[in-house]
Amino acid sequence: MYVVVVYDTAAERNPKILRTCRQYLHHVQxxxxxxxxxxxxxxxxxxxxxxxxxxxxxxxxxxxxxxxxTPERQSWGRPQDSPTDIL
Amino acid sequence: MYVVVVYDTAAERNPKILRTCRQYLHHVQxxxxxxxxxxxxxxxxxxxxxxxxxxxxxxxxxxxxxxxxTPERQSWGRPQDSPTDIL
Numbered sequence: 001m002y003v004v005v006v007y008d009t010a011a012e013r014n015p016k017i018l019r020t021c022r023q024y025l026h027h028v029q030x031x032x033x034x035x036x037x038x039x040x041x042x043x044x045x046x047x048x049x050x051x052x053x054x055x056x057x058x059x060x061x062x063x064x065x066x067x068x069x070t071p072e073r074q075s076w077g078r079p080q081d082s083p084t085d086i087l
Numbered sequence: 088m089y090v091v092v093v094y095d096t097a098a099e100r101n102p103k104i105l106r107t108c109r110q111y112l113h114h115v116q117x118x119x120x121x122x123x124x125x126x127x128x129x130x131x132x133x134x135x136x137x138x139x140x141x142x143x144x145x146x147x148x149x150x151x152x153x154x155x156x157t158p159e160r161q162s163w164g165r166p167q168d169s170p171t172d173i174l
Contacts, residue, residue: 004150006093008117009164029148030095031118046163053164060163061116063091063150076133076147077096077140 002065003042005033007049009058016052017060023048034071089152090129092120094136096145103139104147110135121158 005025009017014031021027024045025035037045042064049060065071092112096104101118108114111132112122124132129151136147152158 004091006116006119008119029093029146032093032095032148049163055164057165059116059165061119062161062163064159064161066159072151072153074149074151076136076149077142078144078146 001039001042001067002036002070003034004063004065004071005060006063007031007053007058007060009053009060013053013058017049017058020045020048020052028073088126088129088154089123089157090121091150091152091158092147093150094118094140094145094147096140096147100140100145104136104145107132107135107139 003025005021007017007021008031021033024037024041025033028034046062053060063071090112092108094104094108095118108120111124111128112120115121133149140147150158
């Protein structure tokens with residue numbers, strides 16, 4: 001299924017969750033990732049995320065789409081970077 | 088239509104876009120808002136956002152849903168704040 005992931009983590013944990021998200025998804029904005037995951041990949045991704053966040057402080061929102069559906073997205077302001085342009 | 092908005096703006100413009108988003112939508116995470124907008128409200132919201140961002144630097148992603156559809160969202164980590172708990 002297609003997912004959109006937005007994280008809000010303490011600065012010291014940003015590099016770790018960034019690396020984790022990059023292993024599974026495409027970077028579309030500073031703390032926003034998207035991509036298609038199988039149910040098994042989503043479970044592994046969730047376990048990886050939960051191992052690198054402080055679940056009493058950090059928040060990760062995961063928007064899921066039905067099989068075959070993809071998001072409609074508008075981008076306002078700065079033209080979207082290509083994935084390799086984003087740190 | 089239902090929209091999910093995620094902004095990435097320079098710190099000095101955060102208060103203004105935060106206020107603008109709050110006028111139209113519900114706060115669900117630090118820089119994430121959701122809500123239902125009519126096409127006219129979406130146009131006004133877009134104009135308001137564009138008036139308070141630097142379109143060469145700031146980025147705003149707007150995920151739109153078909154009429155009647157709402158997002159499926161999982162929240163990992165910190166339990167989601169009620170809207171009034173978020174600054």
